[in-house]
């Protein structure tokens with residue numbers, strides 16, 4: 001995090017600047033490109049996408065304008081429009097120079113809410129011209145986000161466009177900023193024990209952002225007589241003539257005070273939406289107890305947080321930047337408020353929708369922090385308090401809370417032209433966007449939920465397990481049993497701001513002191529006494545190896561499944577699972593299946609973790625187990641045995657092994673759709689298969705790839721994962737006598753939840 005020695009007002013941070021220039025220039029200029037969502041691979045596609053086929057949707061839309069939402073991308077397309085007259089705190093730098101900011105807003109819309117954006121920089125300073133240009137764009141867009149247009153022109157531009165256009169028009173610097181400021185104010189006042197009706201507010205800036213923030217704070221209870229605005233001319237007072245307009249006039253005070261220094265005494269809130277470095281730290285000394293200092297000018301705040309903190313250790317400090325705590329920036333609002341508005345076809349964004357967004361953001365900050373948000377804040381896990389008044393923009397819960405709240409408010413106030421008919425499906429869709437694992441994991445969670453199964457976690461003290469345990473309890477997926485020292489569990493839960501408590505909400509197995517210790521040693525020794533382990537070693541292992549403790553617990557029937565592996569080597573965990581839990585009767589070897597959730601669908605790989613060089617019989621065995629495992633995800637298996645050889649083009653041992661495995665599987669499961677050996681690309685392309693191996697019985701795209709060796713499977717899986725930015729679920733151990741899974745050390749808490757749900761679903765299937 002930079003300190004003031006790195007970044008001073010008006011002194012550019014040259015290192016960051018150089019990196020930013022490189023970032024914008026390479027590997028291709030700018031931050032955006034347009035991608036087609038439909039294939040255009042042949043003459044037929046051309047006839048559909050373009051002439052003559054395209055005439056059909058045109059004529060449908062001509063008859064019924066609302067069908068544009070069905071046949072074009074309009075309903076998910078927003079224009080980010082600027083004339084470049086108030087670009088961040090850089091001022092009137094013009095429309096062309098504003099383009100990097102507008103491209104940036106487009107990226108944020110896409111990243112945080114999957115909304116497509118065209119950035120539109122307009123060379124139009126005059127209100128009439130700007131309004132005419134934007135109003136004429138209505139056929140293209142589902143919404144208009146006005147950006148960085150200076151006050152007072154921005155007020156009239158927005159007012160007139162809202163009156164003329166039948167789609168949401170939202171000046172982000174006004175309302176996006178006001179919503180997030182209001183949420184931060186609400187939470188800060190809660191911490192300071194102050195009421196909004198009583199607090200004294202002083203602004204630096206009386207432009208677009210500052211006035212909109214004040215308007216919203218007033219509608220939430222702030223009193224006009226408690227508010228003083230200052231700008232480049234000083235205090236906004238009654239009778240002032242220079243640089244006044246009717247929007248500022250609302251806040252003009254009957255006062256003799258003329259400067260910020262004259263009015264900041266006793267202020268509870270400093271709201272800076274003006275320019276970098278204009279607040280002298282010593283002025284903060286005059287503010288009231290536990291003040292809220294919002295230095296929101298970008299890129300350089302009105303006062304750097306460390307300077308402010310040095311003068312006022314009791315202050316709650318916010319900036320607009322991502323490199324300090326409490327980033328009060330409209331990015332926490334605009335993607336999500338538009339998501340909700342577009343999803344219900346809102347014709348405008350009204351006050352009720354804005355208040356719904358304020359409530360959702362403010363409440364979210366007071367809930368425990370998600371793992372993703374914790375990461376966005378660095379190594380410290382934020383807990384609601386002075387340094388965590390509002391969520392990080394990376395908090396995935398923002399879209400889940402704000403968008404539905406906004407859509408509901410739109411419907412309640414009659415501005416939704418396409419009201420959401422199935423709320424469960426809508427929430428599911430948002431969830432899927434956030435957690436790409438959502439859709440495919442759904443059947444697994446459905447089986448797991450409310451089954452009451454007990455799952456034991458070897459890495460109970462790990463933060464990811466603690467976070468997962470809370471989710472598992474909240475979502476009623478299992479009864480977690482955590483192996484760990486109770487005092488450590490308690491301390492960590494408190495540090496991470498989690499609600500669940502050991503002994504009360506979940507059972508604990510304390511490896512240092514558990515009354516069952518002797519029984520566990522006896523049980524373990526009965527399993528490994530003939531595998532080179534003597535009684536003394538067995539005692540030490542049961543005291544120190546939490547995977548063994550978990551496995552013994554499962555083997556004794558005290559837990560229904562085991563989750564381990566966040567620390568230590570895979571080979572050691574699998575050894576312990578083999579020794580204590582063992583393979584299902586009738587299965588000769590345990591194996592592993594990996595699932596990648598790619599943009600184009602799920603793809604399974606076997607054996608990606610366990611058997612180094614399986615025989616044909618081994619491959620046939622894990623192919624059948626894997627194919628049955630796909631049932632758990634409601635996926636009909638299409639199996640390809642993949643090789644360097646395509647139907648006999650190679651005669652290596654591995655190719656022959658796959659051919660033999662195919663014969664065994666076909667005999668055992670005659671109805672399974674399976675073929676091979678074949679190239680990886682042939683497995684994934686029916687078109688290619690039909691050309692080079694027309695006799696193949698496999699149809700469509702294979703979803704389960706079977707490899708001849710561990711290396712081939714694991715290397716391919718990891719390369720595909722990295723190249724397609726896919727989500728890995730697994731490894732899913734196949735053929736264990738009771739559910740047991742070994743997580744990879746890089747697993748997230750979401751990964752822990754997913755693997756636990758799989759273990760629970762397996763336990764339900766095995767034991768009912």
Ligand SMILES: NC(=O)C1=CN([C@@H]2O[C@H](COP(=O)(O)OP(=O)(O)OC[C@H]3O[C@@H](n4cnc5c(N)ncnc54)[C@H](OP(=O)(O)O)[C@@H]3O)[C@@H](O)[C@H]2O)C=CC1
Pocket residue numbers: 085086087088089090148149150151172173174177204205206207208209210230231232233243272273274275276278296297298299319320328329330331
């Ligand atoms: N964190 C966030 O989410 C957001 C931050 N901002 C930041 O707020 C600032 C203002 O943006 P916006 O309202 O859109 O722009 P406007 O141009 O509409 O308003 C700027 C205001 O700041 C005043 N001002 C400018 N320089 C000074 C100064 N040296 N001392 C005192 N007042 C000054 C202007 O006064 P005058 O008109 O008399 O020149 C005007 O009142 C920018 O720095 C911007 O980056 C804006 C939106 C969101």
Ligand SMILES: CC(=O)C(=O)O
Pocket residue numbers: 087088089148172173297298320329330331
């Ligand atoms: C954040 C933003 O919109 C601004 O600084 O203008």
Ligand SMILES: [Mg+2]
Pocket residue numbers: 088147148172173
């Ligand atoms: Mg802006």
